[in-house]
Amino acid sequence: xxxxxxxxxxxxxxxxxxxxxxxxxxxxxxxxxxxxxxxxxxxxxxxxxxxxxxxxxxxxxxxxxxxxxxxxxxxxxxxxxxxxxxxxxxxxxxxxxxxxx
Numbered sequence: 293x294x295x296x297x298x299x300x301x302x303x304x305x306x307x308x309x310x311x312x313x314x315x316x317x318x319x320x321x322x323x324x325x326x327x328x329x330x331x332x333x334x335x336x337x338x339x340x341x342x343x344x345x346x347x348x349x350x351x352x353x354x355x356x357x358x359x360x361x362x363x364x365x366x367x368x369x370x371x372x373x374x375x376x377x378x379x380x381x382x383x384x385x386x387x388x389x390x391x392x393x
Contacts, residue, residue, distance in 0.1 A: 324370045332392040334373065338364050340390035351380045360393065361385070 299308045326334045329343050342359045355377070365374040367384065375383045 324368065326366050326370055326373065326387050328390050328392045329388055330391055334364065334366065334387060334390075334392060336365050339393040340364055340373075340375075341393055342385075343389055343391050346385070346389060348380055348383070353380065361390065 298311055300311055300314045301307075302309045302314065328334055328340065334340070340361050342355055342357055342361070345357050346355045347353075348355060359377075361375045361377060363376065367374050371387050372384050373387055373390070375385055377383050
């Protein structure tokens, strides 16, 4: 008795792997830790402060050191966080330029 769902094609390796192995692989990639400039682990909803002045391209504005950014969201990239800030839509900051508050 064979079930078609027992094996799935892994595009990264180009091989057929078991469904259980695929689930384990997915959970391992979802656990990327995003760390701030001093090594603290960031999670969705955290508040961060900038550790240096940053010029925001396209907005004609500079965010000053010490600026508080509320309610961040992780993007899946280990170094990028999605932020909301007054007057700037779609702000993405590098984790190396922030410190968890």
